[in-house]
Amino acid sequence: MLIAGLAAPSLGRAADPEAGRRKAASCVACHGPDGNSTIPTVPSLAGQVATYLHWQMLLYRDKRRADPQMAPIAAALSETDMGDLAAFFAAQRQTASPAAPADAARAEAGKRLAEAYHCNDCHGRDFRGREYAPSLRGLSRDYVVAQMRGFKARTRGDLDGAMTQAAQPVADADIEPLADYIGSIR
């Protein structure tokens, strides 16, 4: 009955966050303690939606999301590892408090833009995400700018094209104010 060649004997068990903690030892070098990143270009993973994290690892592995550092790391992960890691980081508390925006007026404009572009429709009223859309809390402005530019240029892979589509009408000049706002959500 079981398919041979599907080399995932432990698929039968639920994702294990404690196993994920052990496997995360090398992740935290860049993503920070418990996934609270202090490097602006590296996203925090603490408290992120588990489904989203798991899918992103698959996207990196299958080269649908390009990144020179993540590609070899994801290639070495088993599907069980991905499930465990996603469960671990999703269960961590966000500790890094976001920096106050350098330009408060611009962040305020970004808040209005976030409404105009309907960001909450998928990312949730409080930006905590849903199963199919990531939490935006705790992401740095630099990371958000890079992702938005990538989505708009159709170079940042996403699961079903939804965010690529959503980014198309976003004006270039609106990306930085949006990122200032999202990077400042407390």
Added chain:
Amino acid sequence: MKLRPLRYTLALTCILAVLLVTALVGAQQTQAPPPWKQGQPKELENSTLSPVAQPPAPKAASEIPLGKIKVPQGFKVELWASGINNARVMTWGDKGTLFVSSRVAGNVYAVVDKGGSRELKTIAKGLNLPNGVAFKDGTLYIAEIHRITKMEGIEGKLDSPPEMKVVYDTLPKDAPHGWKYLAFGPDGKLYFNIGAPCNICIPPDTHANISRINPDGSGFEYWAHGVRNSVGFDWHPVTKELYFTTHARDWLGEDVPSDRLDIAPKKGLHFGYPYCHQGDILDPEFGRGRSCGEFAAPLLKTGPHVGGNGVEFYTGSMFPAEYKNRMFLAQRGAWNRTEKTGYKVMMVTLRQGDVPKYEVFAEGWLENNQPWGRPVYTKQMKDGSLLIADDYAGAIYRVSYGR
């Protein structure tokens, strides 16, 4: 073709007009919501209904509650294969390989039956929602959102798949309803859908249709219009007419509009979208000044929000005689309804001069209004048994009769 001066001026005027409108819209910052939110009425603004997310991993065989699937007396369900992430459309190769597509997982698989056990190989990955797979004369055709490609001689090269050669790549790139069903018609042409890029909108002339091409990529033409999104069709074994399912628009109500089963026996029919739904409801926004009588009426209203995907005529001899030429409709279920509907395999018996008989064949994937699996496509086996793919659990079930 070169533009003549008058046409050139006209074209320029049009471009300027579009630019002006775009600038005005930009200034007002009125952006469209994401497609799944489009058409949501103000009073449902706080609705908690939202799409069902695809799990990133398939269920293990031990996690699949097979006993919950109910089939008619005399039929038996077994788990034929598991661990196939996001398993969707199934098509047979000449030498007995089952090719299986996925959607968001981006993979195409080959399942090789080795007498009781099955071996799974991923033959392509990282693709752009490769829902459509069809096989003919040794070649596997794959439809992604933006292109159709082929792998020649694939069955002899499952461990080192041949390159994907482009058959047709001038398709729209829109993600919403952009994934395709792909099948060979009795005329030897490749048929596929180009869905509406929205929940409800006036689609571009290039969208909301079923189209066809020759297998070499030539001869593109539209077959049916006004089809919001059909991701399942088949041809009647005797009449050779095309039958297809369509997912109806969201946010018009819990019980309307019904999804539909249609017949497109000739080229050029219009099935109503976005003006008329289920053959008798004008769209509140886009239906003004139109009449449902302008459009082809559904053969069968299959129910609201049932998410009808697979359509397959039964031609085997394992099932009782009355099953011959019956249609199996795999309904994956949908999200835009409080009490979920669909998540079943239905069967349709056509009756001369009467409405088709419509009844449940397999159900049980929905438990306490939550799905543990989603039946999405069927495929008859050579021995007349029926495979059902479940993209949520990443599994394929086999339904057999007798003994």
